[in-house]
Amino acid sequence: MSTEQPRRIEIYDTTLRDGTQGEGVTLSLVDKLKITQKLDELGFDYIEGGYPLSNPKDVAYFEQVRDLDLKHAKVCAFGMTRRKGIKAKDDVGMNALVDSKSPVITIVGKTWDLHVDEVLGISREENLAMIEDSIAFCTGHDHVEQVFYDAEHFFDGFKANPEYAIQTLKAALAGGATRLVLCDTNGGSMPEFVLTTIKRLKETLPEANIAIHTHNDCGLAVANSLVAVRAGAVQVQGTINGIGERCGNVDLITVVANLKLKLGFEALEREDSNLHLTELSRYVYELANQNLVPGQPYVGSGAFAHKGGMHVHAVQRIAHSYEHVTPESVGNSRRILVSELSGASNIAATLGKKFDIENNRDLQREVLDRVQVLENKGYQFEAAEASFELLLYKAMNQCPDFWHLDHYRCVILKNNGNASSTEAIVKVKVGDDYEHTVAEGDGPVNALDGALRKALQHAYPQLHDVKLMDYKVRVVNPNEGTAAKVRVMIEFAVRDENQETLRHFTTVGVNENIVDASWEALTDAFAYHLIEAKAETLCV
Structure with missing residues (x-):
C-alpha cells in the first residue's frame, strides 16, 4: 500500500486583474480587498492584485492590502518587462512593481517571435535581455520573495518557433524566475498539444517549476489546466467563475473541485477539509454585480x-x-x-x-x-421557489394575509427632451388602519416597491432586510404582439445588518400587464419573507 502523499498544486488567483478585463466586470477598491480576504480565508496560495502603475485604484490596493491580516495567501504585483533601450532600474514600470512591496512579482514577457518582430518591433536578442534584466532587477530586492515569469502566448509561440520560445524561458530562469507560467493567451490550444509540449519542456528544463494559465476561447481551459498538472505543472492560474477577457479565463472553482475530488491532488491550504466553493463563487458574482450561472459545474444552482x-x-x-x-x-x-x-x-x-x-x-x-x-x-416555478412555497401554504390554508390591497396607481410623466419620472401611489389596509403612501422611482416597479415598503414599514420592519437583486421579463405568447402575456421573475436577497447576504429567493408573476405581473412577484416576495421571518400578521 502506497504511503506517498498526494502532490500539492498551487492555486494562483487573478480575478482582481485578469478577471476585471472581462466585459461588464468592475470591482471597486473595497470589493478587491474583500475578495482578497475571502480568498485567503479559503486557502488560496497567490492573489494577483493588479498592475500598480496602471491606475490609481491598483496603487491604492497595494497600499491598503498591507493592512490585511492575511494568514496564507501571498499578494502578487503584475507588470511588464522593462522597455526597450532602457535599464530596468530606470524603468518607471519596474520601480512601481518593487515599490508595491509585494512579496511576489509576476512579469509578463513576449514568447512568440511574431510579437517580438511585429508588435514590439525589436530584435529577438533584445527581447531576451528585457526578460532576464527585468526579473533580475525584481529578485534583487530583499522584500521580493519570488518572481514569476508569465510567458505570454507561449503555446502559439512554441508551435511557431519552439527553439526561440524555450530561449525566452531560459532567459527568465537566468534572471531568477521561480515559476515559468505557460500562457494559452489566445485560448486556442488543444489538450493533446498542451500535454506533449509540457512533457517536452520538463525534459529540456528539468529544474523549472511550470505553471499554467489558460483562457477559454475553445471551451477547453479546464481541460488544458488539468492535463498541464498531469504533465507536471505545480501551479494553476485562473479566476473565480472563469471571468475574464473574451470567453474568460479558466474557472478556478471547477479546477480546484476536479483536482481534489476527481484526481486526488491537494489544493488550497485550509485547516478544515471542506471546500467552500459555492460560497466563494456566489460571493464574487455578487460583488462583481453579475448573475449566477445556473449550469456552472459544481456550484451552479442547477448543478445538483x-x-x-x-x-x-x-x-x-x-x-x-x-x-x-x-x-x-x-x-x-x-x-x-x-x-x-x-x-x-x-x-x-x-x-x-x-x-x-x-x-x-x-x-x-x-x-x-x-x-x-x-x-x-x-x-414557471422551477426557478421561483418562493412562489412555489406560497402555493403550498395556500393549499394548506396556512398563508396569512399580512395586508389587504385597496388600490395602487402608477403615473409616468414624460416631457419632450427630459427624462421621465414615475410616481406610485399605494393604499393598503394593515390591521385596522389604512396606509396611503407615495413614492418616486426609476420606473413603475421601482416606485411600487418603494411605496409598498413605506406602507408596511411600521407594521413589518423585517422588510427592510429584503433587497431586489435581479428583474427579468419574458414574453409568454409572442404571437399576441403587444397584448401578449409576460412572465416577470424577481430575485431577492435577504441581508443582515452588516449587508452580508444570508439567502436568495425568487418569485414569479404572469399577466398581460407587465406592472400587474411585477406587482404579483413583488408582493409574493414580501409575503414569503414575512412567513419565513415568522412575522405576526396584523390582518384577520
Whole structure:
C-alpha cells in the first residue's frame, strides 16, 4: 500500500486583474480587498492584485492590502518587462512593481517571435535581455520573495518557433524566475498539444517549476489546466467563475473541485477539509454585480437540480445514481425542481419535510395539478421557489394575509427632451388602519416597491432586510404582439445588518400587464419573507 502523499498544486488567483478585463466586470477598491480576504480565508496560495502603475485604484490596493491580516495567501504585483533601450532600474514600470512591496512579482514577457518582430518591433536578442534584466532587477530586492515569469502566448509561440520560445524561458530562469507560467493567451490550444509540449519542456528544463494559465476561447481551459498538472505543472492560474477577457479565463472553482475530488491532488491550504466553493463563487458574482450561472459545474444552482420524476425517484433512493459527487463536498445543495414534468414525488422531495406532507399524497397531487394549470398559463416555478412555497401554504390554508390591497396607481410623466419620472401611489389596509403612501422611482416597479415598503414599514420592519437583486421579463405568447402575456421573475436577497447576504429567493408573476405581473412577484416576495421571518400578521 502506497504511503506517498498526494502532490500539492498551487492555486494562483487573478480575478482582481485578469478577471476585471472581462466585459461588464468592475470591482471597486473595497470589493478587491474583500475578495482578497475571502480568498485567503479559503486557502488560496497567490492573489494577483493588479498592475500598480496602471491606475490609481491598483496603487491604492497595494497600499491598503498591507493592512490585511492575511494568514496564507501571498499578494502578487503584475507588470511588464522593462522597455526597450532602457535599464530596468530606470524603468518607471519596474520601480512601481518593487515599490508595491509585494512579496511576489509576476512579469509578463513576449514568447512568440511574431510579437517580438511585429508588435514590439525589436530584435529577438533584445527581447531576451528585457526578460532576464527585468526579473533580475525584481529578485534583487530583499522584500521580493519570488518572481514569476508569465510567458505570454507561449503555446502559439512554441508551435511557431519552439527553439526561440524555450530561449525566452531560459532567459527568465537566468534572471531568477521561480515559476515559468505557460500562457494559452489566445485560448486556442488543444489538450493533446498542451500535454506533449509540457512533457517536452520538463525534459529540456528539468529544474523549472511550470505553471499554467489558460483562457477559454475553445471551451477547453479546464481541460488544458488539468492535463498541464498531469504533465507536471505545480501551479494553476485562473479566476473565480472563469471571468475574464473574451470567453474568460479558466474557472478556478471547477479546477480546484476536479483536482481534489476527481484526481486526488491537494489544493488550497485550509485547516478544515471542506471546500467552500459555492460560497466563494456566489460571493464574487455578487460583488462583481453579475448573475449566477445556473449550469456552472459544481456550484451552479442547477448543478445538483433534478426535474424529471424518474430522476427524482432514483436520486432519493441512491444519490450517486444521478450525482457524480455529493453537493455538500463543494458547499452546494440538492434541489428538486417542480414543473409540469414533475411527478408527485417531486413535491414530497422538494418540501415534504418542511411542510410535513411526505405522506400526504392527496395534497401532493393537488399541488402538482395546480402547478400544471399555472405553468400552462405561463408560470414557471422551477426557478421561483418562493412562489412555489406560497402555493403550498395556500393549499394548506396556512398563508396569512399580512395586508389587504385597496388600490395602487402608477403615473409616468414624460416631457419632450427630459427624462421621465414615475410616481406610485399605494393604499393598503394593515390591521385596522389604512396606509396611503407615495413614492418616486426609476420606473413603475421601482416606485411600487418603494411605496409598498413605506406602507408596511411600521407594521413589518423585517422588510427592510429584503433587497431586489435581479428583474427579468419574458414574453409568454409572442404571437399576441403587444397584448401578449409576460412572465416577470424577481430575485431577492435577504441581508443582515452588516449587508452580508444570508439567502436568495425568487418569485414569479404572469399577466398581460407587465406592472400587474411585477406587482404579483413583488408582493409574493414580501409575503414569503414575512412567513419565513415568522412575522405576526396584523390582518384577520
